Amino acid sequence: MTVRDVYAAEAVAQKISAQTGMQADSWIKTNEQFFTAVNAQTTANTAIRMFVGLSVAFGIASVLVVSVIQKSREIGILRAMGVTRGQILRIFLLQGGLLGFGGSLVGSLLGFAGLVIWQQAEKNPDGSVMFAMKLEPSLILIALVLASVTGLIASFAPALRAARLDPVVAIRG
Amino acid sequence: MVELREVCKSFNVGKPNNIEILHNINLQLARGDFCAVMGPSGSGKSTLLNIIGLLDRPTSGQLAINGEDTTQLDDHALTRLRGHAIGFVFQHHHLLSAFTALENVIMPMMGSNGFCTAEMTAHAKSLLDSVDLLPMCHQASGSMSGGQQQRVAVARALAMNPTLLLADEPTGNLDTKSADAVFELLRRVSTEQGTSVLFVTHNPQLAARCDKTIQVVDGRVV
Numbered sequence: 001m002t003v004r005d006v007y008a009a010e011a012v013a014q015k016i017s018a019q020t021g022m023q024a025d026s027w028i029k030t031n032e033q034f035f036t037a038v039n040a041q042t043t044a045n046t047a048i049r050m051f052v053g054l055s056v057a058f059g060i061a062s063v064l065v066v067s068v069i070q071k072s073r074e075i076g077i078l079r080a081m082g083v084t085r086g087q088i089l090r091i092f093l094l095q096g097g098l099l100g101f102g103g104s105l106v107g108s109l110l111g112f113a114g115l116v117i118w119q120q121a122e123k124n125p126d127g128s129v130m131f132a133m134k135l136e137p138s139l140i141l142i143a144l145v146l147a148s149v150t151g152l153i154a155s156f157a158p159a160l161r162a163a164r165l166d167p168v169v170a171i172r173g
Numbered sequence: 174m175v176e177l178r179e180v181c182k183s184f185n186v187g188k189p190n191n192i193e194i195l196h197n198i199n200l201q202l203a204r205g206d207f208c209a210v211m212g213p214s215g216s217g218k219s220t221l222l223n224i225i226g227l228l229d230r231p232t233s234g235q236l237a238i239n240g241e242d243t244t245q246l247d248d249h250a251l252t253r254l255r256g257h258a259i260g261f262v263f264q265h266h267h268l269l270s271a272f273t274a275l276e277n278v279i280m281p282m283m284g285s286n287g288f289c290t291a292e293m294t295a296h297a298k299s300l301l302d303s304v305d306l307l308p309m310c311h312q313a314s315g316s317m318s319g320g321q322q323q324r325v326a327v328a329r330a331l332a333m334n335p336t337l338l339l340a341d342e343p344t345g346n347l348d349t350k351s352a353d354a355v356f357e358l359l360r361r362v363s364t365e366q367g368t369s370v371l372f373v374t375h376n377p378q379l380a381a382r383c384d385k386t387i388q389v390v391d392g393r394v395v
Contacts (some may be wrong), residue, residue: 079228086253167228168223
């Protein structure tokens with residue numbers, strides 16, 4: 001019997017057993033070790049993604065903190081010219097968002113190129129692709145949005161610091 | 174146009190290391206006045222300029238610009254007033270070196286909406302023309318000589334057609350010829366456009382060529 005949701009197989013098997021009194025085994029039960037391994041891999045993947053996201057956020061934040069320190073005199077001059085604290089804040093938020101967007105765009109392109117090269121290199125004896133994997137456009141879109149939002153959030157503290165700079169102190173350097 | 178009444182400025186107020194920089198400053202500057210500010214280093218000239226330029230707030234006293242009492246304004250309103258009414262020329266030109274001379278002059282005009290229009294570019298070019306730098310307008314400001322950079326800084330300060338121009342030792346880092354050119358440029362702006370200029374200098378010859386001179390000693394106008 002085939003089920004649409006592979007992870008619901010055990011529940012379906014138990015339901016069948018309860019309703020018919022017959023023995024029903026799911027693939028999860030017969031391949032328990034494999035299923036545990038898949039579960040562990042999923043957990044590890046989630047953890048890796050979370051730490052990659054955190055490191056991206058800290059990376060963007062540290063780049064912007066350095067940028068604020070290096071550009072404090074320019075920030076002071078802009079403030080003297082009538083640029084408001086809000087505008088300074090937006091400049092650095094935009095920079096953080098663009099860093100996240102640009103990074104994810106380059107990452108997605110590299111990932112796509114890597115996949116194409118791998119599929120060209122690894123083929124079955126009959127010439128067909130050994131690992132038929134497809135890069136979903138929605139995955140790229142999600143990555144772009146997620147990275148841009150991460151960049152925005154990560155840049156908030158440095159942007160706030162830039163906006164709060166005293167122009168007199170900043171110009172003096 | 175600019176009026177200071179009993180302006181005082183202290184740092185570390187209420188602390189044991191309280192320092193009073195300015196004491197009861199009274200000052201009036203009319204439209205088109207070209208006024209030199211002189212005094213020894215540490216006498217409070219720059220602090221006075223920062224307060225008049227709305228970059229800093231007085232501890233007490235009143236400051237009115239174009240008839241508007243600025244002491245009650247919030248930071249946003251002060252920034253807006255500063256952007257529209259006041260131009261700054263610093264001792265070190267403080268141009269954004271990665272940008273061209275033209276871009277540096279356009280920048281203050283972009284403050285309100287963040288976009289550059291054809292009118293802004295035309296205005297910036299006319300300002301650069303007035304300081305004889307139009308042929309170099311697309312040159313990176315970092316590659317210009319000190320005198321040229323200071324003239325770009327003057328053009329930038331005039332971008333918003335300010336009624337008040339504050340120049341903090343703008344000729345301090347220049348050779349005699351360049352210093353004279355910058356001084357004459359500021360003089361011309363004051364005469365032709367009616368811009369009031371407050372010009373900090375240590376050079377008595379340049380001060381003698383101004384309409385009036387204010388001496389600041391130990392935080393007091395004498």
